[in-house]
Amino acid sequence: MIIELLRNRYSVRKFQDKKIPDEILRNLLEAGRLSPSGGNEQPWLFGVVTDGDLIKEIAGAAYGQEWIAGAPLLIILCIRIIEDDRGAREIQKKRFPDHADAIDAMDKDLYTALNLEEHQTKIAGAHMALVALEHGIGSTWVSHFEVKKVAELLKLSNQYVPSEILVLGYPAEESTCAPRKELQELIFYDTAD
Ligand SMILES: Cc1cc2nc3c(=O)[nH]c(=O)nc-3n(C[C@H](O)[C@H](O)[C@H](O)COP(=O)(O)O)c2cc1C
Structure with a gap:
């Protein structure tokens, strides 16, 4: 059940030295492809990065988030400029x-x-992260990076901008879920007053 996967999900920042099988990677990308977008424009590109040196360079462009360099897979969610x-x-x-x-x-x-409609790529990325979870693969969203530098590293055309990095891999250690607000703090029915 999706709700059970979500109850046990946490951001993973330490990964096993284990490649993600191609068949699973294909399913992750398919989850992105099937995602909804405004006007069904599908204004995205999904950059698949498995090259260790390039992953290191991207980690370097993420303001010292060196843990990213230990991941076997990055999916760079890129949004088309409107x-x-x-x-x-x-x-x-x-x-x-x-x-x-x-x-x-x-x-x-x-x-x-x-x-930039960065929210559009978040849906595709969330679907990818969910499918990953189903296969025991953990992930962390990364928005804190030098956008221009990552675009250059990826040789992106100037029609696209990297909006988020989904860092993926098999978790190297168990962790616990971060606390969340109680539901009653978050919802309202009909009107918010
Ligand atoms: C849009 C977004 C951007 C994020 N950017 C980063 C990031 O740059 N670096 C990082 O380590 N974690 C990043 N995170 C992960 C959050 O810190 C994490 O999801 C939050 O602390 C809740 O913890 P949990 O994912 O373990 O439940 C980001 C999460 C989201 C949703």
Whole structure:
């Protein structure tokens, strides 16, 4: 049951020196491929990194998170840049009418950087992490990295930006789940007052 997998999940940052079988990797990627996206645009690329040297370099671009270098697999979730001329500004102005003037005034590069739909890749990555869990493979999300440097290491075209790194591998040690807020602190029914 998915809920049982989630109850026992924790971020894994120490990995066995054991490769993830190709068949399982294919299933992880398939989980990403099947994920929903706004307008079914599927605005992503999934970078599969297993080369030890490249993993080390990516770890170096993650502000000293050396533990990443011990993982056998990184999946780099990359999001496609939404171009202004596709009407993205108009959509954001409709979502946030109080800020319409400021949105109009924003310089194109800044607008592009702030309007990245990073949330879209999170769904695909979450599905991958769940399938991994089903196979006893642990993972940790990593958002804290130098985006430009990782893009260069991956030789990404300037149409895509790396949004998250999913670090994957078989756990080297057991850990415990981090505490969570109680459900009653998190939910409301009908209205929030
Ligand atoms: C969007 C996101 C970004 C994260 N970035 C990092 C990161 O850069 N480095 C890291 O060690 N953990 C990172 N984490 C893992 C969180 O620290 C972890 O999920 C949280 O502390 C809860 O612990 P748990 O995953 O063991 O339940 C990130 C998690 C999420 C969801």
